[in-house]
Amino acid sequence: MSLSLREIETLLSQLPWRQFQTPRLQLEQYTTPVHLAARIAHHVALSVPAKERGSQLVVDLGTGTGVLAFALHLAGFDHIVGVDIDSDALQLAKVNAEKLQELCSTSAERPVDFALMDIQTSSLALTGAPFDIAVLNPPFGTRRHAADVAFLEVACRVSRRLVYSLHKSTTRGYISKKLERLGYAARVYAQLRFDLAATYAFHTRRSVDLEVDLWQVELK
Amino acid sequence: MRLLTHNLLICPVHKKPLAIRHVTSVDIIAVEYQPQFILRMIPRLDWSLLREAALAVESDCIDALPETPPRPQELEFLESTNDEVERPPVMAALQRLLLETHVVVGQLHCEHGEYYQIDEGIPNLLADAAVYPSEKVSAQASGAPVDEETAIPLDEQTGS
Numbered sequence: 442m443s444l445s446l447r448e449i450e451t452l453l454s455q456l457p458w459r460q461f462q463t464p465r466l467q468l469e470q471y472t473t474p475v476h477l478a479a480r481i482a483h484h485v486a487l488s489v490p491a492k493e494r495g496s497q498l499v500v501d502l503g504t505g506t507g508v509l510a511f512a513l514h515l516a517g518f519d520h521i522v523g524v525d526i527d528s529d530a531l532q533l534a535k536v537n538a539e540k541l542q543e544l545c546s547t548s549a550e551r552p553v554d555f556a557l558m559d560i561q562t563s564s565l566a567l568t569g570a571p572f573d574i575a576v577l578n579p580p581f582g583t584r585r586h587a588a589d590v591a592f593l594e595v596a597c598r599v600s601r602r603l604v605y606s607l608h609k610s611t612t613r614g615y616i617s618k619k620l621e622r623l624g625y626a627a628r629v630y631a632q633l634r635f636d637l638a639a640t641y642a643f644h645t646r647r648s649v650d651l652e653v654d655l656w657q658v659e660l661k
Numbered sequence: 662m663r664l665l666t667h668n669l670l671i672c673p674v675h676k677k678p679l680a681i682r683h684v685t686s687v688d689i690i691a692v693e694y695q696p697q698f699i700l701r702m703i704p705r706l707d708w709s710l711l712r713e714a715a716l717a718v719e720s721d722c723i724d725a726l727p728e729t730p731p732r733p734q735e736l737e738f739l740e741s742t743n744d745e746v747e748r749p750p751v752m753a754a755l756q757r758l759l760l761e762t763h764v765v766v767g768q769l770h771c772e773h774g775e776y777y778q779i780d781e782g783i784p785n786l787l788a789d790a791a792v793y794p795s796e797k798v799s800a801q802a803s804g805a806p807v808d809e810e811t812a813i814p815l816d817e818q819t820g821s
């Protein structure tokens with residue numbers, strides 16, 4: 442199955458848990474909004490030839506309620522593992538998975554395998570580099586500055602082929618330098634807009650659009 | 662949790678492979694046959710862990726798994742000389758085990774003694790969720806109930 446950007450967005454917007462309703466600020470957790478998830482999935486899909494998509498093993502690190510993972514499935518990826526540290530979020534992801542199957546009869550049953558895990562290096566519960574593609578939706582480093590780079594390093598370790606990660610555009614220089622120092626070939630693949638207002642209550646008075654970079658790291 | 666995913670997991674504390682134990686619910690969900698994906702995954706698998714997992718879920722597929730992993734070149738040859746109706750037995754077993762067998766309720770045991778719970782198909786690999794043998798009784802008392810409706814009796818799992 443490989444749907445268009447518009448079809449993916451339409452399906453995702455009908456999921457019951459598009460955002461995690463009670464974000465825990467300490468984890469800086471949010472779920473990628475629908476329009477952004479659809480675009481990221483579209484970009485990732487375009488970088489892999491259509492006939493290869495179904496045989497890639499993909500991990501969504503910080504999957505939350507699974508929106509990006511489901512977007513990737515709708516874009517043609519069949520083997521996706523979604524990991525998150527929050528069991529409540531994964532419960533909602535399961536509800537989303539059931540709804541998706543209802544909405545989209547061609548969607549595989551249980552297209553995403555979920556696991557509870559802390560993706561910090563010290564507590565990572567994954568062996569070697571089992572994945573072809575890692576997609577990372579890290580905290581934006583507003584509270585814990587180095588956190589997103591630490592997660593990015595983990596993403597690069599568990600993947601063999603490609604890593605996609607979202608970072609505030611204002612951190613472009615910093616991320617670029619870090620990745621270069623780590624020896625990774627990376628580039629800003631696309632610039633996207635993220636609406637934080639939809640997630641955090643304290644931002645609801647005014648819309649806070651955030652420019653974000655979708656980074657692509659090519660491994661090997 | 663598919664058995665493919667299980668094969669990629671390790672203990673978050675000791676970084677050791679995890680043995681599936683005390684499985685009380687398994688789902689078998691048929692999906693499209695994906696030989697190319699399976700062939701790509703074989704070199705990444707911990708083969709003996711997969712064999713143990715097949716035993717833990719009491720799958721008949723164990724009979725089709727050789728003691729050592731097949732060489733992908735051999736399988737590719739088998740695959741190219743067969744049509745889909747006659748899948749090589751190893752490939753059929755791997756399709757069933759890796760892609761179609763989901764552990765819904767069970768435990769993941771580390772050789773250091775602690776275990777991690779699998780509930781509603783989601784393994785909990787958070788270090789602070791590890792259950793150590795001395796805590797066993799309290800952990801079982803607070804464990805989530807088994808969803809009887811999604812449970813498949815073990816003797817019906819291998820039917821296609």
Ligand SMILES: [Zn+2]
Pocket residue numbers: 672673674675676677771772773774775
């Ligand atoms: Zn352990």
